[in-house]
Amino acid sequence: MENKRLHTILAVWINLCRFLLAAVFIFSGFVKTNDPYGFAYKIQDYLEAWGLLQITPEFAPYIGSMAMGILEFTLGVYLLFGIHRKAACTLILLLVAFMTPLTLWLAIANPISDCGCFGDAVILTNWETFGKNVVLLIAAITVFRWRDTGIKKLVTEKVDWLIALYTVVFALLFSIYCVRELPLFDFRPYYIGMNIRQGMEIPEGEKPTVYETTFIYEKDGQEKEFTIDNFPSDSTWTFVDAVTRVKEKGYEPPVQDFSIVLQEDGTDVTEEILADDNYTFLLVSPQLRNADESGMDLINEVYDYSMEYGYRFLCVTASPDEDIAVWQDNTGAEYPFALADEITLKTIIRSNPGLLLLKDGVILNKWSVNNIPDEYQLHAALADLPIGTLAVPRTLHKVASIIGWFFGPLLFLTLCDLLWLEWGKKKRKKQIIH
Structure with missing residues (x-):
């Protein structure tokens, strides 16, 4: 027992x-x-x-x-x-x-x-x-x-x-x-339906994370850490490094380091874009030298469409000026360029390049370079088109789709295999009888 x-x-x-x-x-x-x-x-x-x-x-x-x-x-x-x-x-x-x-x-x-x-x-x-x-x-x-x-x-x-x-x-x-295409499930803070400006804010009642920076100085072969409060007054100390640590963990906004500055003159247009109640197309490319140029004709058409209907269009990249110039020569790009952090751009969209549609700081749509909207999808003003309105994908519908795509064909193939085996058994049985 x-x-x-x-x-x-x-x-x-x-x-x-x-x-x-x-x-x-x-x-x-x-x-x-x-x-x-x-x-x-x-x-x-x-x-x-x-x-x-x-x-x-x-x-x-x-x-x-x-x-x-x-x-x-x-x-x-x-x-x-x-x-x-x-x-x-x-x-x-x-x-x-x-x-x-x-x-x-x-x-x-x-x-x-x-x-x-x-x-x-x-x-x-x-x-x-x-x-x-x-x-x-x-x-x-x-x-x-x-x-x-x-x-x-x-x-x-x-x-x-x-x-x-x-x-x-x-x-x-x-x-x-x-x-x-793009990830079916977008777990990053730049998903369709996300309000970027709200994602940068700390909710009322939440405390921000407190950081402390210490400065490492060296004197007579020995290193010592100082804070801003007990900074060494002795000029014989030599600066070595600065270290920033989390002193008190608090609320971390999901969207960080989102900043866009114009390449031409360095103007920060972040707030202007996020507060704009008109549509904005952002062509996102972390590094233009590695970008896929196969969709450039469609991207140029989207830019022409934006100019026709009065929408903002920016190519946002972390590329140096020489790479931007090469890109313009290779693709015939006439749109303006802006600069942003490379890691942020990689987080925004998993395509190089990828296209983003914003309005009032809300991400309305995202496209990879392989499914840039064409003239048949952009035949009128965005306010009158499905792609110009927010249609947040339903998570449960996606989960059901994945389960269906995995088990549906699997069950069908399994049934076919079992029927084939059964047919083979009957055929061999008939041969034995005869």
């Missing part, structure tokens, strides 16, 4: 670990396939922290991002259904065993603010990430230890190969779709 009870407890524990790992890996992989550019930027942060960014091929972080998202999503689905148990459990254990000491280093050294394991959907501190990985490591060791006896398949041998193959194909196609 006691052995039966222990066996039941062990079975429950194994499956709790299994489904926990499956859920985490499916979610983590899906977030990465939903936003391949976002995780690629995080890989670049890792490489920069290790001093490897300069020697890494430019395309490598993007390939690595897509590969990691597909791998995690696939392993999570495999573990969920109990297919390819040995390979799935082994790879999951290797991944978690690698990430656990890595995130411990991140927590201690703090070279980057977060590991990026869940993208912008769930942001954890480095210590929270390490704690999460410790829990996952325990679960991974458990499922690896009892992978043959404790993990039962949820599907038959007849269809497990189909689920295994379709999972990889689905993750790959979804990742490519989000690269070509």
